[in-house]
Amino acid sequence: MTNKYDYDVLYIGAGHGTFDGAIPLAKTGCKVAVVESGLIGGTCPNKGCNAKITLDQPVKISREIENSNELEGNIQINWEKSLKHKQDLIDQLPPMISGLMKSVGIDIVKGHGIFKDQHTVVVDGNVTVTADKIVVSTGLRPNRLDIPGDDLAHDSENFMNLKSLPKNIVIMGAGYIGMEFATIANAAGSKVTVLMHNEMALREFHQPFVQKVVDDLKKRGVTFVENAKITSLEESGADIIVTCDGQKIQTDWVLDATGRIPNIEKIGLEKIGVKCNKHGIIVNDHLQTNVDNVYASGDVIDKIQPRLTPTAVFESTYLMKLFSGVTTGPIVYPVIPTVTFTSPRIAQAGVTVEEGVQKGYKIVDSDLTGDWYYQVDNEPIAESKFIYDKDNKLVGVTEVSDKADDVINTLLPIIELKLDSEQLGRIVSLFPSISSDVMGRI
Numbered sequence: 001m002t003n004k005y006d007y008d009v010l011y012i013g014a015g016h017g018t019f020d021g022a023i024p025l026a027k028t029g030c031k032v033a034v035v036e037s038g039l040i041g042g043t044c045p046n047k048g049c050n051a052k053i054t055l056d057q058p059v060k061i062s063r064e065i066e067n068s069n070e071l072e073g074n075i076q077i078n079w080e081k082s083l084k085h086k087q088d089l090i091d092q093l094p095p096m097i098s099g100l101m102k103s104v105g106i107d108i109v110k111g112h113g114i115f116k117d118q119h120t121v122v123v124d125g126n127v128t129v130t131a132d133k134i135v136v137s138t139g140l141r142p143n144r145l146d147i148p149g150d151d152l153a154h155d156s157e158n159f160m161n162l163k164s165l166p167k168n169i170v171i172m173g174a175g176y177i178g179m180e181f182a183t184i185a186n187a188a189g190s191k192v193t194v195l196m197h198n199e200m201a202l203r204e205f206h207q208p209f210v211q212k213v214v215d216d217l218k219k220r221g222v223t224f225v226e227n228a229k230i231t232s233l234e235e236s237g238a239d240i241i242v243t244c245d246g247q248k249i250q251t252d253w254v255l256d257a258t259g260r261i262p263n264i265e266k267i268g269l270e271k272i273g274v275k276c277n278k279h280g281i282i283v284n285d286h287l288q289t290n291v292d293n294v295y296a297s298g299d300v301i302d303k304i305q306p307r308l309t310p311t312a313v314f315e316s317t318y319l320m321k322l323f324s325g326v327t328t329g330p331i332v333y334p335v336i337p338t339v340t341f342t343s344p345r346i347a348q349a350g351v352t353v354e355e356g357v358q359k360g361y362k363i364v365d366s367d368l369t370g371d372w373y374y375q376v377d378n379e380p381i382a383e384s385k386f387i388y389d390k391d392n393k394l395v396g397v398t399e400v401s402d403k404a405d406d407v408i409n410t411l412l413p414i415i416e417l418k419l420d421s422e423q424l425g426r427i428v429s430l431f432p433s434i435s436s437d438v439m440g441r442i
């Protein structure tokens with residue numbers, strides 16, 4: 001592209017918002033560098049999706065055994081072994097990802113990057129790197145409640161590194177992290193209390209389905225406190241006292257799961273005039289900031305799309321196409337599915353039930369506990385809602401069940417590509433399988 005700078009494209013951050021696009025971009029002959037202050041791969045492999053799903057796997061298996069009539073005996077999760085398995089698996093990921101980057105000629109600069117000017121980034125105050133285009137892909141960090149004693153609380157990464165599981169855990173927040181980690185901690189034997197900001201857990205999901213998950217967790221011994229006003233955390237010997245609505249809750253460990261905030265400070269964005277707000281970096285439909293050679297990718301963008309790995313992958317891949325001249329057009333997001341890895345899962349894609357009702361679309365509600373394929377596993381909680389537009393095309397779906405993630409993945413191409421009944425008739429699935437079951441429901 002250019003000889004004026006050290007690199008054609010420099011990325012700040014080495015998560016999915018970067019490497020899924022940077023690797024193919026480097027393969028096109030573009031000169032690429034990546035600055036990373038933490039672990040290569042960023043949040044998802046090291047302290048997000050991959051780490052979490054490995055800790056969830058024994059929970060999923062124990063639920064399957066619990067539902068089965070044929071398998072007997074008590075199942076106990078061994079936290080220490082579960083933690084070791086997680087660590088053994090995720091330790092492989094940073095070297096694997098950096099190996100892929102290096103194999104296509106990407107230079108990795110370890111350290112904290114700060115803009116000096118719109119083409120120059122200084123790493124750890126001593127290495128200067130220049131580039132024609134710079135992509136800010138610095139992700140999010142955990143929010144900290146602004147209350148006295150907030151430093152006594154821990155974050156999701158700390159939870160996934162706990163050497164032994166505390167007897168009691170208080171979780172502040174009932175979003176993705178609050179609900180997934182409540183599920184894991186409860187199944188592994190901790191007494192969990194979830195402090196909810198209002199009356200709604202998992203506000204992005206269909207609330208009648210969320211209620212089923214909450215009710216199930218309550219039956220398993222999790223306490224939910226609605227409309228909790230948390231005012232302080234205090235040390236009391238080895239314990240922590242959480243003051244909430246004037247009540248004092250004594251606990252061993254506190255998880256702050258009250259959201260994640262963008263990493264937009266201390267990287268010199270204000271110096272070069274990049275516009276941001278409290279939700280992240282403001283970009284146009286080409287993921288370009290108001291400074292024309294500076295782009296943003298992944299969770300750090302202020303956007304309506306869910307801040308998830310598939311979104312970050314799509315954005316970094318789009319930038320690869322833009323920078324290599326494959327496209328000049330704007331980013332057009334596909335249907336991005338979402339799932340909460342509680343047990344059962346809740347997953348959804350496309351038009352939500354609430355939007356469907358507003359638009360007068362047909363909603364087909366199926367209780368799946370009587371469905372043959374769900375009876376094979378004796379699933380006690382299983383329901384789906386399919387949303388059809390005025391042309392009777394499937395435009396949205398949500399499901400609560402142990403198989404919800406696979407169901408949504410099966411239906412995703414149908415919703416995204418807006419397949420008609422003739423095209424649907426050309427799809428035959430393996431039998432018996434969840435795909436075959438769900439295709440029969442359309």
Ligand SMILES: Cc1cc2nc3c(=O)[nH]c(=O)nc-3n(C[C@H](O)[C@H](O)[C@H](O)COP(=O)(O)OP(=O)(O)OC[C@H]3O[C@@H](n4cnc5c(N)ncnc54)[C@H](O)[C@@H]3O)c2cc1C
Nearest residue numbers: 013015016017037038042043044048113139298299308309
């Ligand atoms: C506990 C947890 C569970 C999750 N589970 C899921 C899930 O199941 N499914 C899903 O789709 N998503 C999940 N997510 C979200 C997912 O991890 C993110 O959407 C994804 O990692 C975003 O990628 P990113 O590249 O935008 O940011 P990140 O992966 O956060 O990468 C940003 C990188 O930038 C680096 N950085 C920041 N500032 C600088 C600087 N100045 N200089 C150099 N480097 C810098 C950071 O160290 C970091 O490595 C989860 C998140 C968490 C926290």
Ligand SMILES: NC(=O)c1ccc[n+]([C@@H]2O[C@H](COP(=O)([O-])OP(=O)(O)OC[C@H]3O[C@@H](n4cnc5c(N)ncnc54)[C@H](O)[C@@H]3O)[C@@H](O)[C@H]2O)c1
Nearest residue numbers: 173174175176177178196197257258259260307339340341
């Ligand atoms: N399965 C997945 O895809 C998955 C899993 C985990 C995390 N993530 C991603 O990680 C990010 C962060 O997840 P999260 O769970 O931290 O955020 P979130 O926004 O999902 O949930 C935060 C919760 O904290 C509550 N809250 C806020 N202030 C509070 C207060 N003062 N007291 C009590 N509760 C309070 C909110 O009402 C909300 O329920 C999201 O971007 C999400 O996309 C995704």
